[in-house]
Amino acid sequence: MTNNPIIEVKQLYKSFGNEPALNNLDFSVEKGEIFGFLGPSGAGKTTTIKILTGQLNQDSGSATVLGSNSQHFKENIYEHIGVVTHDSGLYENLLAYNNLVTFARIFNSDKKSIDPLLKRVGLYNDRNKLVKKFSQGMKQRLILARAILNRPEILFLDEPTNGIDPGTTKEIHKLIFELRDSGTTIFLTTHNMTEATKLCDRVALLNDGKIAEIGSPQDLSLKYNKKIQFKVLLKDNESLKLNDSEETRGKINWWLENGELQTIHSCEPTLEDVFLQVTGRKLK
Numbered sequence: 001m002t003n004n005p006i007i008e009v010k011q012l013y014k015s016f017g018n019e020p021a022l023n024n025l026d027f028s029v030e031k032g033e034i035f036g037f038l039g040p041s042g043a044g045k046t047t048t049i050k051i052l053t054g055q056l057n058q059d060s061g062s063a064t065v066l067g068s069n070s071q072h073f074k075e076n077i078y079e080h081i082g083v084v085t086h087d088s089g090l091y092e093n094l095l096a097y098n099n100l101v102t103f104a105r106i107f108n109s110d111k112k113s114i115d116p117l118l119k120r121v122g123l124y125n126d127r128n129k130l131v132k133k134f135s136q137g138m139k140q141r142l143i144l145a146r147a148i149l150n151r152p153e154i155l156f157l158d159e160p161t162n163g164i165d166p167g168t169t170k171e172i173h174k175l176i177f178e179l180r181d182s183g184t185t186i187f188l189t190t191h192n193m194t195e196a197t198k199l200c201d202r203v204a205l206l207n208d209g210k211i212a213e214i215g216s217p218q219d220l221s222l223k224y225n226k227k228i229q230f231k232v233l234l235k236d237n238e239s240l241k242l243n244d245s246e247e248t249r250g251k252i253n254w255w256l257e258n259g260e261l262q263t264i265h266s267c268e269p270t271l272e273d274v275f276l277q278v279t280g281r282k283l284k
């Protein structure tokens with residue numbers, strides 16, 4: 001990965017009353033990566049997104065996005081970033097298509113891009129329906145379509161699939177990969193470790209407003225793989241979980257030589273396990 005930060009955060013601190021919500025965060029996001037902020041409820045994920053998108057000011061420290069200080073964004077920054085948060089509203093009494101027309105006008109985007117975009121998020125056949133008749137998943141896809149209408153360089157997604165059915169989640173994941181592949185940098189928050197493992201090039205594990213670890217899901221999993229174990233399925237369908245030892249390796253060799261082995265996997269810790277090891281708490 002090149003050293004080309006598109007987001008740079010230094011000693012970012014924010015408190016509400018006496019409680020720090022963000023306690024001196026330091027991290028950077030490289031151009032073109034999917035970067036995940038992973039943490040339980042109340043960890044500070046939304047607060048971070050709000051500061052990075054100029055919706056909230058920090059108490060101290062700095063956040064630089066596309067070379068601009070987040071406390072002094074010029075209006076045109078929003079031509080380059082897309083934001084999807086819990087309170088991203090839609091015009092409920094407008095048709096889906098007209099919702100996007102309204103935003104295309106604000107962003108000075110070409111109306112011609114609306115239909116292909118509606119097809120891309122699977123809403124083309126519903127474009128002439130009122131948004132108030134949409135399901136939660138359809139609304140989420142329309143909000144996503146709106147956020148990418150102006151082809152942003154960075155897309156901020158706050159819990160993009162929270163409360164969304166598995167089918168829509170899969171479509172949203174596909175779209176996120178397509179956007180990354182076409183050069184968009186994605187900053188997303190989630191408390192879903194399966195989602196983070198699947199989507200993110202790197203994750204920051206956030207706990208009580210502090211970053212406990214940063215790295216690729218694979219590197220973190222290997223770093224915290226303290227107790228090496230193997231999961232073995234034998235030909236007679238016996239399933240075993242074995243700690244790594246000379247005895248285990250001897251058994252595995254014997255099963256291999258005698259055609260007794262059906263499958264064998266090493267058991268690296270999941271991000272959820274890593275989170276528990278690093279912070280002493282579960283993600284949910």
Ligand SMILES: Nc1ncnc2c1ncn2[C@@H]1O[C@H](COP(=O)(O)OP(=O)(O)OP(=O)(O)O)[C@@H](O)[C@H]1O
Nearest residue numbers: 016020021039040041042043044045046047048191
């Ligand atoms: N406007 C506010 N006023 C007071 N406290 C706030 C405010 N916004 C956030 N907080 C507090 O700051 C901390 C971080 O909140 P934040 O919403 O950033 O967490 P989160 O990780 O996004 O949680 P969730 O996954 O539930 O959305 C929490 O303790 C929350 O109660």
